[in-house]
Amino acid sequence: MKMAQLSTASGVPVATIKFYLREGLLPAGERTEPNQAAYDDEHVRRLRLIRAIVDVGGLSVASARRVIEALDSDLGLAETFEVAQATVSPAAEPAAPDDERLAQVDALLDGWHYLPTNPGRAAAARVIAAFEGSGQTDDRGWYSAYAAAALAAAEADLDEIATRADRDAQVETMVVGTVLGDALFAALRRVAQEHVTSQRYGSGE
């Protein structure tokens, strides 16, 4: 199909498609004439993926490019997870968490199997430092409830990935799921907070 048809099929404006081509997010079409290229269903699929991770996932174009490079590589499942995770996690952190906070995270996640370089480990330490630094305390097991919720979500991520037919489909689900899973949880937690608040404290209705 031509550029205009690709735009119709994907719902992405032509100017945006050209931008993604220039930025290397979308592979070039097959050149049919000096000034024209042909695109196929793979381009439609890739455009939908880009929209999902950029628009809803909130990734920058540079981050999206790194994720897509991992997707197009022949990295294994665990390695692609590493790239997707490193990309989705903020690159420039304000400060490295201190060893005491990291030890607190390791104690919380006792029995979990992960490398000390997992970006989530440092990120969790920073969140806990900010939580406690702002005067908050974990009196009723807030951290461990979140660890249990995160573990259940990761099990669901891997369950879903396991149903995909081949490595490419698995990696695509992993990338989209890593980016959109955070947004899905945040959205559903807002609804759940209203539900639990109304259950416990009643509502005006």
Place this chain on the structure above:
Amino acid sequence: MKMAQLSTASGVPVATIKFYLREGLLPAGERTEPNQAAYDDEHVRRLRLIRAIVDVGGLSVASARRVIEALDSDLGLAETFEVAQATVSPAAEPAAPDDERLAQVDALLDGWHYLPTNPGRAAAARVIAAFEGSGQTDDRGWYSAYAAAALAAAEADLDEIATRADRDAQVETMVVGTVLGDALFAALRRVAQEHVTSQRYGSGE
């Protein structure tokens, strides 16, 4: 204490404190001389809160101001949750989700008590639209696993809030927990993904 001492006590540079004062995030100190003001422990506490929601929570200054206004108001628990949620959720959404997606979210959250205006409802519909729009499918209950994880997290949020001594402390925990809870879950999910991947697929170690 003077400005310099407030800076030392809070770990926030003087220039940043002045910026927060100008932006209305931090209440003015008590004026002691034409060109000098006195600050107290409340200012230290507030500065730590601002740092938590701006630096780790990633809120803009304008969003942080709205959250802090809700904190300083005499709104009830449920209403303050609404403000905190509306602020933490992105303000300008690309497009309203269609009714079919909203109905899908309502079916997923069957039995939950929430208003149709809850920002998480529309946000969840958008995430699901992006997930399915990028060619993904929910074959193994990915959505409902996330709903269960979000409900468990919200229960933990309210458990923690319930231990706080008074309304001000409760609202502060709600605000900090709403902002930092998303970041904590995202961080711990990254670690959990590595743990579950290594359990299911083994690792090179």
